[in-house]
């Protein structure tokens with residue numbers, strides 16, 4: 001099985017950009033890639049969501065599957081209740097991931113927000129998905145103030161459920177790093193027990209697919225070695 005879940009310490013830390021970087025590197029080495037987004041919030045029908053961003057940054061080529069989308073920019077279970085639209089169950093997400101895994105060398109699953117955000121029916125979370133699939137998680141983190149606590153909390157929550165964390169990736173490494181960024185980059189591994197295995201430079205998410213691939217090869221290449229592909 002080659003399934004990897006991408007979670008973050010919070011929303012907006014760069015999960016989509018890191019998912020695209022992993023997909024780009026894998027596609028570039030000739031592997032087939034699928035990206036599953038169990039629940040997309042904050043976008044309406046026909047609008048571009050996270051998978052459209054992955055498609056743009058990778059230049060196409062990955063299989064993209066979104067199970068549900070809701071217009072309100074809220075946690076998926078709340079947005080689902082407000083919209084009256086159906087929510088996926090844990091079994092739906094596991095079945096979709098398992099199906100994609102059969103036909104692809106690497107299947108990436110991007111959560112919504114942080115690890116314990118409720119994704120759908122019965123309040124299951126990305127941690128439950130990782131547990132059900134026995135798949136590792138990549139944790140996308142920030143580099144600025146506050147990240148040491150958020151990262152330690154998330155890794156502790158993964159450990160409580162015996163979910164393997166394949167590595168931390170800084171989602172957006174600033175162009176002009178400050179003291180907190182430099183020191184956090186060194187401290188993240190010691191406070192969490194998980195090494196930093198990648199850092200995507202700020203601005204990379206704005207590039208076209210060709211330049212993004214070149215950056216991704218450097219930014220997440222160390223991490224790829226630790227993924228089950």
Ligand SMILES: Nc1ncnc2c1ncn2[C@@H]1O[C@H](COP(=O)(O)OP(=O)(O)OP(=O)(O)O)[C@@H](O)[C@H]1O
Pocket residue numbers: 008010011012013014015016017018050111112113114171172173200201202203204205206
């Ligand atoms: N390295 C980067 N370069 C350029 N832009 C970035 C980078 N990382 C993040 N961003 C930008 O920051 C915003 C949030 O990033 P992203 O969408 O990847 O976060 P996310 O963790 O996937 O958020 P969500 O919880 O909404 O899925 C986006 O507008 C994205 O383009």
Ligand SMILES: [Mg+2]
Pocket residue numbers: 015016017050110
């Ligand atoms: Mg995202």
